[in-house]
Amino acid sequence: MASSFPASNTSTRSERNTYVGKGFVHVKNPYLDSMDEDVLYHLDLGTKTHNLPEMFGDVKFVCVGGSPNRMKAFALFMHKELRLEDSEEDVKDICAGTDRYCMYKTGPVLSISHGMGIPSISIMLHELIKLLYHARCCDVTIIRIGTSGGVGIAPGSVVITDRAVDSFFKPRFEQVILDNVVTRSTELDKELAEELFNCSKEIPDFPTLIGHTMCTYDFYEGQGRLDGALCSFSREKGLDYLKRAYNAGIRNIEMESTVFAAMCRLCGLKAAVVCVTLLNRLECDQINSPHDVLVEYQKRPQLLISRFIKQRLGLRDQTS
């Protein structure tokens, strides 16, 4: 870890409790306040080694996505869009000491990668939420900008999730804790989803819709694909499942939204999920569009979120 700070940024129990319920990010762990030091191991940050309030106290928007390159590209894009005074070279990976995740800060915007799947994003979110808590951040909006498989919609469409559902089409996240299964709500912020949708209408030729997002534990069999190393069902069964998903209001499939929604909700973060679709799963399983097409698709959620952030910050748009 980097240089050492005195323990002055370790706030007292009573101080911390005043944050709850006032737009401050909160944690739900009675043990955390009694810890002398909190090492955010996978982020290579900690309460004794870093002055978290100074480094992150002004964060208002957190954007997360699976790929480190995408999240770096988003940070550089935001740097340009926010017309920040420091140079592009100053946009450095704050988590460079670990290769688990990457993190960039541009003004009030934090951009972080989370890898693929529920376990990976869950570890990142535990440490990110504690970071925001230790940094005494308030009124933070968090958005996952990802890719997904579309269900019955044209590739390249952007889906704003109104409800994150599991493989049984239920709006729940089942967390195994010790040897119990604890079911958590996956409700997302409705007003935020509407605000994002309204924002999308201002971007020309920008196909966007609000719909349910199914979150699975696997990319292949778990998403009804016939092209994995294993496939234990017929083409008809797979297609029937995807059609039933469509009829249940599901418009895209990805691998993190349920735990993302559940954890953010419990910790007082207003959260949204915005994913572009790379293919229509009612038509195919393989992602075989040309590279440049896929790169352009991946930029769509970034464009929408940059618009949204600038609108929230009262900045005029420069991109169209």
Ligand SMILES: O=P(O)(O)O[C@H]1O[C@H](CO)[C@@H](O)[C@H]1O
């Ligand atoms: O593009 P990202 O954000 O990684 O999201 C989607 O892409 C990955 C699978 O290719 C899964 O993580 C899925 O959720």
Ligand SMILES: O=c1cc[nH]c(=O)[nH]1
């Ligand atoms: O089909 C897809 C595409 C991207 N991500 C997924 O999880 N599924």
